[in-house]
Amino acid sequence: MNSLILVTATRILMPMLLLLSAFLLLRGHNEPGGGFIGGLVAASTFILHCFAHGPEETRKLLRIQPGYVVAIGLLLAMASGCLSLMSGMPFMTGLWGDLNLGGGQHLPVGTPVIFDIGVYLVVIGAMLEIVLTLAEEE
Amino acid sequence: MIALSVVSGFVLALTAPLLLRLFHHRTGWILALLPIALTVFYAGHVGPVSSGLTFYESHVWVAALGIHFSFLLDGLSLVFSLLIAGIGTLIVIYSGGYLHGTTELGRFYMYILAFMASMLGLVLASNFITLFIFWELTSLTSYLLIGFEHRRASAREAALQALLVTGIGGLVLLAGFLLIGQVAGTLEMAELLTRPQGLGGNSLYVPILILVLVGAFTKSAQTPFHFWLPSAMEGPTPVSAFLHSATMVKAGVYLLLRMTPVLGGTELWQILLTTFGGVTMVLGAAMALFQTDLKRLLAYTTVNGLGMLVFLTGLPSRAGITAALVFLVTHALYKGSLFLTAGVVDHETGTRDIRQLRGLYTQMPLVTVAALLAALSMAGLPPLLGFIAKESIYEATWHLSRWTLAGTAAAVTANMMLFAAAGLFVLRPFFGRSGTADHHDHHPIPISLWLGPLVLAVMGLLGGLLPGLVDGSVISPGVSAVLQTTADIHLSLFHGITPMLGLSALTVILGAALYGLHPKLSRWVARRSGWARFGPAAWYEHGLGAVKHLAEWQTLVLQSGHLHIYILIILLATMGGVGATLILREGLVVDWQPDSVRVYEIIVVILMLVAALVTIRSDSRLSAIVAVGVVGYGMALLFIDFGAPDLAMTQFIIETMTVILFALIIYHLPKYRSICSRAQRVRNALVAVAGGGLMTLLLLIALTVQRGSRLADFFKENSLISAHGRNIVNVIIVDFRGMDTLGEITVLAIAGAGVYTLLKLRLEGRNR
Incomplete structure (x- = not known):
């Protein structure tokens, strides 16, 4: 698949799609979005790259094996649940803090956000693991 | 402190391999410091316990479920703890000499110490769940120890057999414990024991009793579960001595004694215990006579001993419990000693075959003394503790209010055969004229090997000569704890001329005659070795085979390798489960008032229906996949329409991903063709329609139910x-x-x- 159009389009689309995925992930708590959707979008970005350049190039671009991404995601999700254990509350109780952004702006930050990032990473990793391996079959 | 005394063994077990690197061949002596300390610790409780005190200790575990990490040290647990820690000390020392040079000695120490700790936990636990966990831990460590020489297939099989039999028994026991918890409202033994009334009158008494008895009988190798014990002799000899004669197999007996105030005293209890115990003791002793392997001979006499203990526990009198406790201590002492002796013989001569061993006394004088004393105790001859135990047994059976004759006859039969077995073990192998087997490598036997058997045997002698050492300190408190009264037992070697003395004399005469007849009898038995295929060991083999066949069959049925069969099974199972629940729980109430349906909703639905039809009628994979995609996108449109943007987004991306995945594998798939016959297609259609229909129904009912949520x-x-x-x-x-x-x-x-x-x-x- 050596399509000039695809390669060019990918170069422009990739950063935007990745930004979109991060955007979806972060806004998920208040607006439509979230780790699952964000992860799918990010995974499709890399799949697009895979179609344009081949799975080897995508693996080089990723630098890290998808399996590790899955593992890190799962660990993050687990760890976010364990934080509350340390303060004597049941597993996965949401803990919230307030981040002062200055100028009267406040951003609540909590363990569910870390959990969502974990979900995001697991989705990216698992999808890429499947798709890249399938692509290498050819 | 009691919890600490249990847990310390596990801690030491973990460090054992490390200590082995530091202390090499002296490790056994170092490790033995803990069991010695524990023995001293428990011995320190003898005074207070014999004056009537009990020690209770509880730590929070799962408080909401009534599960506590709690321990009870009373007369009964004290006897067992002393035996476990005391014999454990000797076993650890002995293992260092016996397994000297084994590369995996660290692993062995780890297992045996973990076993000792589990066993202490078992006999000290007060909470039923805690007890159960230690119970299963002893089964697990027993598995590891029997299979210690795991390169031999026979050791692995024996280990698995023991684990399956005792493990399944343990699960049955757990069911019994839970029932007790439900009926009594507590899982604490300490609380249950103080109640004046047992569970005898409860409507669930019979199931509870049977569940508990299955657990106890499997663990304590009662017929028909006895077969795993002789197989367990595949383990190294210290293991056989410690687990499979002196301690672990007595766990079942411990449980029966412990539960006597709760479950005992009823007619059913007495009948079941005396019947199973009686059969086991006679059968075990009879089988022991025809073994040629020293260890197997001892294993069957252990079966006999366990049967005796269960039999005595079932007798409806204080004399029965007294005899049980005296025999318990006696048996642990002489059987531990005999096993360790057999181990030394095996270690030094390389064989355990009675037919080959002759004249060992010149080679190992100290061990011979131990073997002789222990065998005299087993034979029940004065002035050893075994004699007092046998007198107590006859005392218990002679004074039965009914079935006196049957009980006494069974006891005499078992003891007479035990007498002959003791002769077989010690006479020819140790004192027979040295002829065939001559061993030239006479080197001194290390102290670690002879210390254990000799100490145990001498204790049997001391107990016989000075019964005052044991009766007030351990027997009386033990009997008091079992019967929940104050018992003051006095043992003595000579009671005067009583019927019991007569029975003892009769036992000796019959036993000597049996020993004389033994060569003839064993030839007769050898000709009938084919009978084994009707025994319980064969049932086990058949049962295991049947489970394997069942597993194979159901794997073939469920794991056919055809995707459509998998989907069919999943759909049918889901429909069955959901359908049954719907009908049984909710009833099929559909209270659905259609809201106003908009035109474009109808258009989307029609589109989806057409796409679904295209999917199943299409001739090519590509068009089928595209058509499925249309169904998915239609669903996403509906999600948007109903205000669920998250779901719609996810649905869109998933549909896209599906197409991508499909694009990746389309060239690898075989040609698209119909693999189903017409009848199968009709069946599939029926299942599909039923599945869809059920789903629709479920959603409509959910709409109805949700109004109340x-x-x-x-x-x-x-x-x-x-x-x-x-x-x-x-x-x-x-x-x-x-x-x-x-x-x-x-x-x-x-x-x-x-x-x-x-x-x-x-x-x-x-x-x-």
Whole structure:
């Protein structure tokens, strides 16, 4: 698949799609979005790259094996649940803090956000693991 | 302190391999310091306990379920703890000499110390769940120890057999414990024992009793479960001495004694215990006579001893319990000593075959003394403790209010055969004229090897000469704890001329005659060795075979390798489960008032229906996949229409991903063709329609039920306040139902790893 159009389009689309995925992930708590959707979008970005350049190039671009991404995601999700254990509350109780952004702006930050990032990473990793391996079959 | 005395063994077990590196061949002596300390610790309780005190200790575990890490040290647990820690000391020292040079000695020390700690936990536990856990731990450590020489297939099989029999028994026991907990309202033994009334009158008494007895009988090798014990002799000899004669197999007896105030005293209890115990003791002694392997001979006499203990526990009198406790201590002492002796013989001569061993006394004088004293105790001759035990047994059977003759006859028969077995063990192997087997490598036997058997045997002698050492300190408190009264037992070697003395004399005469007849008898038995195929060991083999066949059969049925069969099974199972629940729980109430349906909704639905029809009628894979995609996109449109942008987004991306995945594999798939016959297609259609219909029905019912649910309101109210999020869907996913999500992403991770592994395996297979 050596399509000039695809390669060019990918170069422009990739950063935007990745930004979109991060955007979806972060806004998920208040607006439509979230780790699952964000992860799918990010995974499709890399799949697009895979179609344009081949799975080897995508693996080089990723630098890290998808399996590790899955593992890190799962660990993050687990760890976010364990934080509350340390303060004597049941597993996965949401803990919230307030981040002062200055100028009267406040951003609540909590363990569910870390959990969502974990979900995001697991989705990216698992999808890429499947798709890249399938692509290498050819 | 009691909990610490239990846990310390586990801690030492973990460090044992490390200590072995530091202390090499002296490790056994170092490790023995803990069991010695424990023995002293428990011995320190003898005074207070014999004056009537009990020690109770409880630590929080799962308080909400009534499960505590609690321990009870009373007369009964004291006897057992002393035996376990005391014999444990000698076993640890002995193991260092016996397994000297074994590369995996560290592993062995680890297992045996862990076993000792589990066993202490078992006899000291007060909470039923704690007791059960230690019970299973002894089964597990027993498995590891029997299979210690895991390179031999026979050792592995024996280990598995013991684990299956005692493990299944343990699970049955757990059911019994839970029933007791339900009936009595407590899982604490200490509390249950103080109640004046047992559970004898309860409507669930019979099931409880049977469940507990199965647990106790499997562990204590009662007929018909006795067969695992002789097989367990595959383990190294210190293991046989410690686990499979002196301690672990007595766990069942311990439980029966412990439960006597709770479950005992009824007619059923007496009948079951005396019958099973009586059969086991006679059968075990009879089988012992025809073994040629020293260890197997001892194993069967252990079966006999365990049967005797169960039999005595079942007798409806104080004399029965007294005899049980005296015999318990006696048996542990002489049997431990005999096993260790057999181990030395095996270690020094390389054989355990009675027919080959002759004149060992010149080679190992101290061991011979131990063997002789222990065998005299087993034979029940004065002035050893075994004689007092035998007198107590006859005392118990002679004074029975009914079935006196049957009970006494069974006891005499068993003891007479035991007498002959003791002769077989000690006379010819140790004192027979040295003829065939001559061993030239006469080197002194290390102290670690002779110390254990000699100490145990001498204790049997001391107990016989000075019964005052044991009766007040351990026997009386033990009997008091079992009967929950104050018992003051006095033992003595000579009671005067009583019927019991007559029975003892009769036992000796009959036993000597049996020993004389033994060569003839064993030839007769040898000709009938084929009978084994009707025994319980054969039942076990058949049972295990049947389970394997069943597993094979159901795997063939369920794992056919055809995707459509898998889907069929999944659909049918789901429909069965959901349908049954719907009908049984909710009833098929559909109270659905259609709201106004908009035109474009109808258009989307029609589109989806057409696409679905195209999917099943299409001739090519590509068009089928595209048509399925249309159904999915239609669904996403409906989601948007109903105000669920999150779901719609996910649906869109998933549909896209499906097409991508399909594009990747389309060239690898075989030609698209119909593989089903017409009848199968009709069946599939029926299942599909039924599945879809059920789903529709379920959704409609859900709509009805949901009107009464407060869940949606709860989520709406609390999403922003307590979870800091306005997107309820996402808050549910990551917070309210975060646990579900954690499970889902774990599944996703495993699925990814599964696909990766399967494909990589295939690729590597192709490259090879």
